[in-house]
Amino acid sequence: MALSRRNFLNGFLGIFSLGGLAAVFGPVIQYLSPVKQNGDTVSSVVAAKVNELTPNSGKIFKFGSKPGILIMTPDGENRAFTAVCTHLGCTVQYSSEDQDIWCACHNGHYDLNGNVISGPPPRALEQYKCFVKGNEIIVQKENT
Numbered sequence: 001m002a003l004s005r006r007n008f009l010n011g012f013l014g015i016f017s018l019g020g021l022a023a024v025f026g027p028v029i030q031y032l033s034p035v036k037q038n039g040d041t042v043s044s045v046v047a048a049k050v051n052e053l054t055p056n057s058g059k060i061f062k063f064g065s066k067p068g069i070l071i072m073t074p075d076g077e078n079r080a081f082t083a084v085c086t087h088l089g090c091t092v093q094y095s096s097e098d099q100d101i102w103c104a105c106h107n108g109h110y111d112l113n114g115n116v117i118s119g120p121p122p123r124a125l126e127q128y129k130c131f132v133k134g135n136e137i138i139v140q141k142e143n144t
């Protein structure tokens with residue numbers, strides 16, 4: 001009987017010891033682990049509701065950790081791009097006045113296909129697939 005009580009206490013203390021070790025080393029291991037970049041692994045998002053945009057307007061949406069831009073062209077077609085300017089990374093916006101995509105940081109302009117019209121941006125904006133599913137506009141990276 002005394003032996004089984006001893007075994008019980010040893011087991012009980014062992015469990016508490018393991019718990020204590022986990023409490024001490026768990027956060028240390030978590031701290032040392034690389035951070036997961038959830039935003040970079042996102043391949044599609046809901047960018048807007050179907051009736052949210054009117055022709056000749058745009059909307060910035062969150063694509064993982066980065067901004068995307070959804071535009072409805074003056075002809076009523078939805079198009080989506082990364083909203084990260086290819087020059088120095090500012091967030092672009094839709095200019096309904098110029099009917100193009102504009103970066104306010106250094107006056108960069110992109111056409112409605114994402115190609116550079118003027119200003120310092122060195123290359124086009126990455127374009128995303130864009131389709132309607134139910135009441136939502138889904139934006140998806142081209143290579144997925």
Ligand code: FES
Pocket residue numbers: 085086087088089090103104105106107108119120121
């Ligand atoms: S960051 Fe967009 S034009 Fe410079």
